[in-house]
Amino acid sequence: MQMRxxxxxxxxxxxxxxxxxxxxxxxxxxxxxxxxxYWDYQTVLTVRRRxxxxxxxxxxxxxxxxxxxxxxxxVWTATGSSLRGSGARIPLSGPGSIELEVVLPGADLGGMLxxxxxxxxxxxxxxxxxxxxxxxxxxxLWSDRHSIRLQGDAxxxxxxxxxxxxxxxxxxxxxxxxIGSNLEAxxxxxxxxLVNERKRVVAGALENAAKxxxxxQIALAMVYVDVARTMVEHALAHPEFQDxxxxxxxxxxxxxxxxxxxxxxxxxxxxxxxLADRSPSRLASDIQSAINNLEGIV
Numbered sequence: 001m002q003m004r005x006x007x008x009x010x011x012x013x014x015x016x017x018x019x020x021x022x023x024x025x026x027x028x029x030x031x032x033x034x035x036x037x038y039w040d041y042q043t044v045l046t047v048r049r050r051x052x053x054x055x056x057x058x059x060x061x062x063x064x065x066x067x068x069x070x071x072x073x074x075v076w077t078a079t080g081s082s083l084r085g086s087g088a089r090i091p092l093s094g095p096g097s098i099e100l101e102v103v104l105p106g107a108d109l110g111g112m113l114x115x116x117x118x119x120x121x122x123x124x125x126x127x128x129x130x131x132x133x134x135x136x137x138x139x140x141l142w143s144d145r146h147s148i149r150l151q152g153d154a155x156x157x158x159x160x161x162x163x164x165x166x167x168x169x170x171x172x173x174x175x176x177x178x179i180g181s182n183l184e185a186x187x188x189x190x191x192x193x194l195v196n197e198r199k200r201v202v203a204g205a206l207e208n209a210a211k212x213x214x215x216x217q218i219a220l221a222m223v224y225v226d227v228a229r230t231m232v233e234h235a236l237a238h239p240e241f242q243d244x245x246x247x248x249x250x251x252x253x254x255x256x257x258x259x260x261x262x263x264x265x266x267x268x269x270x271x272x273x274x275l276a277d278r279s280p281s282r283l284a285s286d287i288q289s290a291i292n293n294l295e296g297i298v
Contacts, residue, residue: 009133011061016142017052018117024048025211035149043106043209045150048099051117055095058119062141063133069122070141074102078150079111082250087115091122107158109150110188117144158188161203164196174199175223177230183238183253190252193227221291229287231259236273243269263290 021032024046032047039045051072059068074087087102100117119142121134134141169176173196180190197203205212205219212220235241235256247253264272264286276283 009061009063010141011058013142015054015057015061016119016144018144019050019052021047021049021115021146032146032148034147039106039150039209045104045106045109045113046101047104047115048101049117051098051100053092053095053098053119055092057095058141064121064125068125071120071122072098072100073118073120074100075116075118076102076104077114077116078109079114083108111150113148113150115146115148117146118142158191159193159195159206161195161197161206163198164194165198167194169194169196171196171198174202175226177227179231179234180252181238183241183256184248184251187250187252187255191255193223225288225291228259228263228291229284231256232263232272232283232287233276235260236269236276241269263287 022029023032023036024030029048036045053072055070056066058064058070059066070092071089072092073089075084076087077084085108087104088100090098090100092098102115104113118140121137121139121141124137125133164173164176165171175196176194178192178194182190195203195206201215202219202223205216206223208216209220241253241256245253245257247257260269260272272283275286
């Protein structure tokens with residue numbers, strides 16, 4: 001096993017005690033799950049945790065002077081959007097408990113969300129009297145990582161709730177998936193789920209996706225199955241969409257390949273294309289069976 005040796009002293013990990021992250025929904029705090037299956041891009045994610053720090057002990061063990069400034073921060077990374085940012089940054093003034101709250105807009109997230117809590121040196125330390133102590137601003141003295149998957153088996157992408165009467169879409173349609181034709185284009189700019197605000201059953205279900213009722217779960221399952229079918233049919237219409245094809249990371253083609261891998265793990269794209277030509281209705285049923293969102297709901 002390889003071990004990384006840092007060029008400065010770190011405190012004993014027990015000097016910092018990080019409590020579990022909590023998910024805030026409708027004012028209530030719940031344990032942060034490993035996966036959030038009903039999350040969507042309109043959901044603002046709010047999480048909290050408490051961190052207990054024995055600051056005096058940290059400074060002594062890290063060979064730092066008592067007046068050294070430290071900061072507790074949270075850095076988030078979203079694999080679905082390839083974005084990264086600072087969620088919280090709190091300068092420490094003494095030992096005690098720090099309450100962290102991170103509020104993240106859904107439009108910035110997607111895929112796997114990584115939450116890194118770090119204790120860092122606030123500013124560069126001058127002088128040569130303590131050569132084994134951290135010197136550069138941002139040097140990490142302690143860190144902790146938690147991850148949560150914001151996408152389940154159903155595809156997730158940007159969504160907008162609009163009035164279909166003001167568009168060229170059928171007035172009575174509940175939703176419509178806009179999907180681009182360039183398989184090498186970024187997924188985030190190639191997919192948009194439009195929902196008719198006049199269809200309150202569906203629009204309400206998507207608005208409540210973070211905490212769905214039974215009727216919301218049924219409506220969401222219908223949308224997920226139909227969207228997956230539309231994406232599969234769209235992919236099969238492109239001759240270049242093959243098992244051997246290589247698409248850029250986070251591209252529409254790569255997203256479609258990942259969807260096929262989840263829906264049809266033991267079937268090749270060529271076999272799926274042949275099934276679509278032979279029996280489109282059977283393919284639709286296979287997609288519904290693969291997603292299986294209705295199990296345990298009705």
